[in-house]
Amino acid sequence: MSEHLFAEGNPQPPDSGDEVKKGFMGLVGSVRKFLLELLEIRSNTDAAATKESIIADIPFKGHTSWILVCSIFIASVGLNANSTAVVIGAMLISPLMGPILGMGLSLAINDIDTLRRSFKNFTVMVVLSVITAFLFFYLFPLRDESSELLARTKPDIRDxxxxFFGGLALVIARAKKGTIASVIFGVAIATALMPPLCTVGFGLAIGKPWYAAGAMYLFIINTIFIGLATFLVIKYLRFPMVRYANSQRRRMIARAASITGIAVMIPAGFTFYQVFQESLFKKQANQFLKETIEVYQFNSAGRYVDNLTKLEYQEGDEPSLIELVCMGDELIPENVINTWRVQKNDYSRLKDAEFRILQGGKDDSEEKFNYVSELYEKNKAELLNKDEQIRLLEEEVATLTKNAGKQIPFESISAEAKANYSNIQKVGFSYQLQTDFKKLDTIPVFEVQWKSDANANQIQSDSRKLENWLKLRIQDSTLVVKEVN
Incomplete structure (x- = not known):
């Protein structure tokens, strides 16, 4: 019957495939439009104000130089004392970010004069920072190799x-109309420009140049990728290029800026590739260790000391190294070690790596003592960190317990007050901080609004009674009742 009806001129049934396709395309279009509106930043960018603010942060003289010296001292003390909070404070006041943003901006907008000033001020800042940190650690009697210092000597892919993403967040925040200050502070902490420079001074002061080299490498990584992020964001936001009256000079400066930009990107790409390759090597090495030494069962007095495992990635002809340390009198059989060497070759990035095991019965007493000393120092730093964390947590718990004890059942108390005092119009409650500059107290405050037609004497009497009742009700003699209109 349906065929007969359609044959007589009734409309054809809709093609369900076409309808689904149209619906899907409409959904994709809606999602695309939503994402474009969500992620669009050009319309809310103030190019002129952003350029002006970045250029204003480039100069390094007077107040800025003293701020840098003070922040270096603070960071050095914090690193020496293994205090994360002090290091964070130093990073917040450091002015190092200004010239780096200036270099990225100048390359993006073809401003060679700003690039020259930025690079000059950046160089002066770095040299002054390293000299200040060197003098502090060289003259200061306590020069322990804290975990905060050692953490800045071995950068990896995460740095x-x-x-890079910290630089992106910083430039986007600076470009927004109404700069987001919290983002700027957060990036200052996350990218950590100050501590590596302090560690450079520390390494030079104690005669360990490899510490200084590792920390400077981390600082260069931070600098290059913050500058690269700045360059890319400014280009994306289409900041106006600097124009020059002399067309020949304009072309020359444009070429110089382009060459400089490419010169910056090449080491940035090489650094990323190198660190990425090292990260892949260590990932496979850790997986190899997890499947071999970590599952090996010692029969008696042997123990694998994972804290002293050495994974060294090398480029070129020199082989990478996987070195393990086992303590105790029990030795791992040679056939087991040979089996592990064969298993190592199953990993593409470990084939050419040297595999070495230092065991208790094979290394001399001096070498064993050095390993034990290093292990002790590492554990001591970890214990100091844990003790500090435990202390902070205990203080936080004590504060929370104290405040929890002060919480009141406001809903039931206000209902009781309304039942006892018919003239009450409104009741409010809050905690108020008070100090006599000797101690700080938290005072519970009730704000009461009485009916406008109530007798003044009655209100005064009820206020006294209400205050006495509330002190008894919540068992707090510091309570205060205030009248509000």
Whole structure:
């Protein structure tokens, strides 16, 4: 019957496939439009104000130089004392970010004069920072190799990502109409420009140049990728290029800026590639260790000391190194070690790596003592960190417990007050901080609004009674009742 009806001129049934396709395309279009509106930043960018604010932060003289010296001292003390909070404070006041943003901006907008000033001020800042940190650690009697210092000597792929995305967040925040200050502070902490420079001074002061080299490498990574992020964002936002009256000079400066930009990107790409390759090597090495030494069962007095495992990635002809340390009198059989060497070759990035095991019965007493000393120092730093964390947590718990004890059942108290005092119009409650500059107290405050037609004497009497009742009700003699209109 349906065929007969359609044959007589009734409309054809809709093609369900076409309808689904149209619906899907409409959904994709809606999602695309939503994402474009969500992620669009050009319309809310103030190019002129952003350029002006970045250029204003480039100069390094007078107040800025003293702020840098003070922040270097603070960071050095914090690193020496293994205090994360002090290091964070130093990073917040450091002015190092200004010239780096200036270099990225100048390359993006073809401003060679700003690039020259930025690079000059950046160089002066770095040199002054390293000299200040060197003098502090050289003259200061306590020069322990704290975990905060050692953490800045071995950058990895995460430092590259932090620097790049931190730089993106910073430039986007600076470009927004109404700069987001909290983002700027957060990036200053995350990218950590100050601590590596302090560690450079520390390494030079104690005669360990490899510490200084590792920390300077981390600082260069941060600098390059923050500058690269700045360059890319400014280009994306289409900031106006600097124009020159002399067309020949304009072309020359444009070429110089382009060459400089490419010269910056090449080491940035090489650094990312190198650190990425090292990260892949260590990932496979850790997986190899997890499947071999970490599952090996010692029969008696042997123990694998994972804290002293050495993974060294090398480029070129020199082989990478996987070195393990085992303590105790029990030795791992040679056939087991040979089996592990064969298993190592199953990993593409470990084939050419040297595999070495230092065991208790094979290394001399001096070498064993050095390993034990290093292990002790590492554990001591970890214990200091844990003790500090435990202390902070205990203080936080004590504060929360104290405040929890002060919480009141406001809903039931206000209902009781309304039942006892018919003239009450409104009741409010809050905690108020008070100090006599000797101690700080938290005072519970009730704000009461009485009916406008109530007798003044009655209100005064009820206020006294209400205050006495509330002190008894919540068992707090510091309570205060205030009248509001």
């Amino acid at each position: 590259v990502l932090i620097a």
